[in-house]
Structures are given as C-alpha cells and as structure tokens.
Amino acid sequence: MRIDTAALRLTLGYLLLAGLWILLSDHLLTALGLSVAHQERLQSLKGLFFVTLTAALLYLVLRRHAQQYRRARLQLAGNEERLRLALDATHDGLWDWDVSQRRVFFSEGYAALLGLTPQALGNTREDWAERLHPEDRERALQALGADANADHYENIYRLRHADGSYRWIHSRGRLLRDEMNQPQRFLGIASDITQQRANDDSLRQAAAVFDATQEGVLVTDPQQRIVHVNPAFSRITGYSAEEILGQHPNLLKSGRHDTAFYQSLWHALQNRGAWSGEVWNRRKSGEIYPQWQCIRAIHDEQGRVSHYVAVFSDITALKRSQRELDYLAHHDPLSNLPNRLLFTERIAHALERSPGEQLRGAVLLIDLDHFKHINESLGHNVGDLLLKEVGERLQQDVPNGSTLARLGGDEFGLLCENCAEAPQAAELAQRLLRCLESPFRLDGHELYIGASIGISLFPEDADSVEQVLRNADSALFKAKSSGREGYAFYVQELTDYARQRVELASSLRHALDNHELRVFYQPLHDLQDGSQVGMEALVRWQHPQRGLVPPAEFIPIAEDNGMIGAIDSWVLEQACRQMVRWNAQGSSLRFVAVNISSRLFSRGELDLKVAQVLADTGLKPSQLELEVTESAVMEDPAAAQLLLTRLRALGVRLAIDDFGTGYSSLARLKRLPVDKLKLDQSFVRGLPNDPEDAAIARAVIALGHSLDLKILAEGIEQIEQADFLRDLGCDYGQGYHFGRPQPVSGAASASGSVGKSPDSQDNTRG
Numbered sequence: 001m002r003i004d005t006a007a008l009r010l011t012l013g014y015l016l017l018a019g020l021w022i023l024l025s026d027h028l029l030t031a032l033g034l035s036v037a038h039q040e041r042l043q044s045l046k047g048l049f050f051v052t053l054t055a056a057l058l059y060l061v062l063r064r065h066a067q068q069y070r071r072a073r074l075q076l077a078g079n080e081e082r083l084r085l086a087l088d089a090t091h092d093g094l095w096d097w098d099v100s101q102r103r104v105f106f107s108e109g110y111a112a113l114l115g116l117t118p119q120a121l122g123n124t125r126e127d128w129a130e131r132l133h134p135e136d137r138e139r140a141l142q143a144l145g146a147d148a149n150a151d152h153y154e155n156i157y158r159l160r161h162a163d164g165s166y167r168w169i170h171s172r173g174r175l176l177r178d179e180m181n182q183p184q185r186f187l188g189i190a191s192d193i194t195q196q197r198a199n200d201d202s203l204r205q206a207a208a209v210f211d212a213t214q215e216g217v218l219v220t221d222p223q224q225r226i227v228h229v230n231p232a233f234s235r236i237t238g239y240s241a242e243e244i245l246g247q248h249p250n251l252l253k254s255g256r257h258d259t260a261f262y263q264s265l266w267h268a269l270q271n272r273g274a275w276s277g278e279v280w281n282r283r284k285s286g287e288i289y290p291q292w293q294c295i296r297a298i299h300d301e302q303g304r305v306s307h308y309v310a311v312f313s314d315i316t317a318l319k320r321s322q323r324e325l326d327y328l329a330h331h332d333p334l335s336n337l338p339n340r341l342l343f344t345e346r347i348a349h350a351l352e353r354s355p356g357e358q359l360r361g362a363v364l365l366i367d368l369d370h371f372k373h374i375n376e377s378l379g380h381n382v383g384d385l386l387l388k389e390v391g392e393r394l395q396q397d398v399p400n401g402s403t404l405a406r407l408g409g410d411e412f413g414l415l416c417e418n419c420a421e422a423p424q425a426a427e428l429a430q431r432l433l434r435c436l437e438s439p440f441r442l443d444g445h446e447l448y449i450g451a452s453i454g455i456s457l458f459p460e461d462a463d464s465v466e467q468v469l470r471n472a473d474s475a476l477f478k479a480k481s482s483g484r485e486g487y488a489f490y491v492q493e494l495t496d497y498a499r500q501r502v503e504l505a506s507s508l509r510h511a512l513d514n515h516e517l518r519v520f521y522q523p524l525h526d527l528q529d530g531s532q533v534g535m536e537a538l539v540r541w542q543h544p545q546r547g548l549v550p551p552a553e554f555i556p557i558a559e560d561n562g563m564i565g566a567i568d569s570w571v572l573e574q575a576c577r578q579m580v581r582w583n584a585q586g587s588s589l590r591f592v593a594v595n596i597s598s599r600l601f602s603r604g605e606l607d608l609k610v611a612q613v614l615a616d617t618g619l620k621p622s623q624l625e626l627e628v629t630e631s632a633v634m635e636d637p638a639a640a641q642l643l644l645t646r647l648r649a650l651g652v653r654l655a656i657d658d659f660g661t662g663y664s665s666l667a668r669l670k671r672l673p674v675d676k677l678k679l680d681q682s683f684v685r686g687l688p689n690d691p692e693d694a695a696i697a698r699a700v701i702a703l704g705h706s707l708d709l710k711i712l713a714e715g716i717e718q719i720e721q722a723d724f725l726r727d728l729g730c731d732y733g734q735g736y737h738f739g740r741p742q743p744v745s746g747a748a749s750a751s752g753s754v755g756k757s758p759d760s761q762d763n764t765r766g
C-alpha cells in the first residue's frame, strides 16, 4: 500500500500538537495552584476547547480537500471532453492498453474507424490482432513487442473494416510506467489514413507522369514566374530547370504572334480558365518551332489563381508529315504537278475571287492524242516518262501564276487566272500545242505526241467549278471531234451536242438491225479524160427522227462503242454487191472504193474479212479499193505495213485517204504497198488562188508520182479547181463538181454515163 506523505505529515503534526497541548495545558493548570474542583472544571473546559478547535480544523481541512477534489474532477471531465472533441474532430480513435489487466480500451471513435461499436470490437489484444491484414500482422505485433522497452510507439498497418475492406491505420502511442518503472499502460490514438495514402499514391503517380511524359510541362505562379518544369520541357526547349526557374515565359516567345494573339489567349484563360492552341515558340538554340499548348489556371481555396500550368507538345514532326500528306493529297506523284483535287480547289478559289477582283480567266483541258497506243505498244514505263516530260514541257510554257495540273491518265488541266479575252486563251492553247510538236526522246524511242485542248472561260461560261470543268470537257470533245490536235472553246450548244451524242449512241445500236443505214456513192473521175472510173461508198444513217445523219457524226460514236466493225463490214459487203450488180449491168466502172475505219484497220483480221466478202460476193479483188486514212496508217506504221501487204496480196487496191493531214514519213510511205494518195480536200479548197494550197497540191502530186502512185484530189467543187489540178498532172478527182454522194438509184443511173446528180440527193452536211 502506498503511504501518502502529505497525509502522514498532517497526522504527525496533529499528534505532536495534541500531545504538547495535553502535556503543557496540564502543567499550566497545576502551576496555577487552583482547587481540585476548580481544576476539574477547567480540565473539562480545556478538553472541550481542544475538541472544538480540532473539530474546526478538521472541518477546514476536509472542506479544502473536498474543494480540491471537486476542482480536480471538473478539470478531468473538461480535459476528457476536450480530448474527445479533438479526437472526434480528427476522426481519430483512442486506445488504452492496461498492461497488467491485459485489457484494451478502444474509444467509440476507434471502433467507428472500423465501422463497429466498442463492444463489437472487443477489449483484448487478440480481438484487435484478429482484424489485422494477414500481410501486416506479423510486423504489427512485432512492433508492439519491440516497443515495450521504448516509451514511444508508431506504426502503420491495415485493419479489417466491418464492410470487409481493409483500412490503413496510423497508430501512435506512449508507454506509461509506474514508480517501479514497470509498464503500466500503453495509450495512444489511431487515425484512418486510407484516403491520405490513396492521395499520396495518386500524387506519386502524377509525379511519375510529370517526369516521364513526352509533353513539356511548365508551371508558373500568378506573377508568371516559372516555378516548375519537367524533363520533357528541357528536352524540347533546350533549357535546363536551373536555367529557367524564376524566369518569365516570355523568354520562350518566338515573336511570330502579335499582341492580339496573346490578348485572346489571356482573355480565354480569365474567362474559361483554360486555353489551347498552336503556338510558335523559340528553343534555346534560337530555332522557332510549333507546339500545341494547353494552359490552365489553377485556383486556391479562396478562388484566387495560384498557378498556371502549361502542357505542350512539339508538333514540328507532325506539321512536317501534315505538309507531306497535304502535298501527297494534292499532287500527282508521277509528274509532281497538282492533281485534280488541288486543281478544282484553285478553280473554286479563282471563281470566288472573280466577282470582287474583276478577274476573268480560262480553264484549258489538254488531252494527249493516241497516248493509249504509246502505252500499249511501248509499255507503261515509256508512257509514264512521256507524261512526265509532257508535264515539264507544258510547265515551261504556262504563264506565271497559273496552275498546270495532271488530272489523270493523259489529261492535263491549266487554270489561267488572268486571261481576260478568248484570243489570249487561244494563243495560249496554240503555244501549248506548239511546245509538244518537237519529238520526245525517251528510252531510245523518238516519239511524237499531239494534243487537243478544250477551253472554258469564266465567269462568262460558268460560275461553278463543276460547270467550268464540264464546259471545258465539252470543248475538249469538240476539239477532238473536229480533227485532232486543235483547240476549241466551250459554247452552250456544245452541251446540247454532247447530249445528242449520247442519244445517238444509244439509237445507233439498233440502226443496223432496223435497216437504217444507207450506202451513198460518189463518182470518182479521171481528170485527164474526164471519164468516171469508180465510185466511193459513203455510209449514211437514215435516222427516223433526225433524217439523214452524216458519217462524221456517227462514225466516231461507232468507233467508241465498238459498232464500227459491223458497220464497215456491212458497207463493204453492200459496196461489193453493188459493184457486182453494176458489172452485170455493163457499167464501165473500174472499181468501187470503201472506207476502212482506223479502229478496224488496226485490228489484224481485216484481210480475212475482205477475203470473205470478196468470196461471198464474187467481186474481182482488183475492182475493190480500200481507203485507209493517213493518220490510221501512221498511228502504227509497222503494223500498217504488214496489214497493207496482206491486203495487197489479196489483189485489192489500196488508197491513202485524207493525205496531207497526218504526218507521213517519206521513208514509210515509200515502203507502203499502196496505189493511190487521196489529197485531202482542205488543200483543194483554196485552189487555184491560194499559193500555199497550190504549193502543197503540187508537192503531193510530184511526191506521189515519184513514188509511182496515182493522185486523187478530193473536194473539187469548181471547174477551175479541176482544171488547175489537171494541169498539175493530178490523175483523178472527186467532188461536188463531178457529183455528190447519192443513193444507188441515182448513182446507178450515173454509172454508165457520167452525169451530175442533183445536189438535193445528199443533203447530209458532209
């Protein structure tokens, strides 16, 4: 039992005082020498006085003690309340382990950390240890044991919550010892730090991201002093953290953006708290580069801006590949010229500007003639080389500021934004055609390539890209069908013409079956003696609605849709039969001439067909003359030579039609097994007055004769032309002067005696 020294001192004091009182007061009474009765009375009084005094003293002591005790109790209760409130406020729990009793007190707050009541939690260390996470149990118990010698204890472990999850608990405590320095109580508080740990984790992750990200990160304070940068920042800008911290981001400016740019950036930051966009900045090396940047304002609890965070990526490479992609998307890889997409964009742009800027321009579509044959005969490599060189040549001749594009295949487009008048465009077209005239030397070949050009003017002809292109296309079509290697403008009628052509093409398919084709015959005369020597078979189409359609309108269609073979065979057969009939009627005609399409001519089996028709009709081969155009022969002279030789072997006569319009080489011509050249009517038209036509006629006649060929002049309309040609030594003539093409009844009547047939018979526009 502990002895309270204060109480002992008080008691001993009292004993001393009381003892002294008894001894001294008795002596005093004796010394007074009073009577015994007096003495006895005083003795009782003295006793009473002592009792009263000590009672009063006792009362005072007890009262003081009671007051102190009450005060202490109140203080204790106050402290307890404060502790409880403090623990409540921090959501901490209290634990108190009575070492001797082996009991643990867990406060309500402690139990609440685990979603329990103190009763449910229990009051033994085993109850508590049972809730430890298996991974933490050993460590937590060890720490408790080890710390039995130390006064302070701190540990972190997981305890199982009532909901089954584990909570991270941070426990701190202190060991209290008794006078003998023996552990008496272990007391402490515990806090749930699960959330804090999660926050710490995400902070750690954020820090890792900050360090590892490829994006540069820059943090400034509200005064825009740089307070933080990440490694990527240094990698991108070239500035180390030490160099840049404390600096103003102005240091990074490239000078590429004006004040308005930064004003709008700050405006967005102030109003929306964020901005993102492309910024050009300067690296430490001085290099200016583009970055994609997102800036955010960070606010503190009071809503004041505490930081600005900028995250950016270097988009130099992206921009480069974007540029490359853009280039690829807008250019033709073969010629490196703009492609159709860019071409149409440029036209759209020009059209947009044209009203405001009084801009008048032209779109030219340039299509190479017979490019297909080059591809087919010499291979695609040569074809590609040719396209490249054509592009380069054209490029040299286009005016500055215009766009030359390759639209695909053998088609090029030229947008000339400053082409106010049609003559200017025409001049340009001529220049382009001229620049292609000289031969292309490719891969050991010497190649000639012509082109046709369709021209559409804007804004006169059209005001939309589609329309401009459609018009130019119609014009190109016109240029092609009016003879190769020319140019044509778009006019509205052309569109109708194109539509009609489509209609014609579909009805032409039935023309043969519906017996709508006719063969007209035009007389061929000997110029020297004036006699009729032959007939040329010329096909016509008796269209049920449109009347007589000339071959110039439907032969090209038939060539395109593949019907030409059937038509030409039919004409050949008709003409041969007719010749047999004329023979039977005793006609003096020596031969009938039949035109062969270049399409049919280029196909190999023509000789078989001719042989078959001759056999079927019984016509003598020498009475059949086949006309092949000069351009058909020159498209592929080697193949033509072979085929003409085979035809010649059949015994038929061969004539080269429209001579002078193609580009025959003399060397070739010399070797061709032909009998006759038919001088094209374009050289006859100006006779006898046009000196150039006269010179050509004279030259062709001389050339033909020197090669031992007969010459026939086409398109003789006037007697003067016939006379002139006869004087030049021309052998034969054909033309309205001698007779128009007409159906067989008329032609037949003219077959015996040469007569001029009425013009009205052939009212086709040929």
Ligand code: C2E
Binding pocket: 522, 537, 538, 539, 550, 551, 552, 555, 567, 568, 571, 595, 596, 597, 598, 627, 657, 658, 681, 714, 715, 716, 717, 734, 735, 736, 737, 741, 764, 765, 766
């Ligand atoms: P081509 O073989 O050169 O025929 C001569 C053309 O000139 C004919 O036109 C004829 O009517 C025209 N002509 C004749 N004399 C005169 C004249 O004095 N003045 C004018 N201005 N013209 C004259 P057509 O019949 O319209 O034939 C045009 C072309 O169509 C022919 O030119 C020929 O290349 C082709 N063609 C005609 N029939 C056939 C055919 O059955 N098959 C093939 N593949 N082509 C044919």
Ligand code: MG
Binding pocket: 536, 595, 627, 657
């Ligand atoms: Mg002909």
Ligand code: MG
Binding pocket: 657, 658, 678, 680, 681, 714
């Ligand atoms: Mg002709």
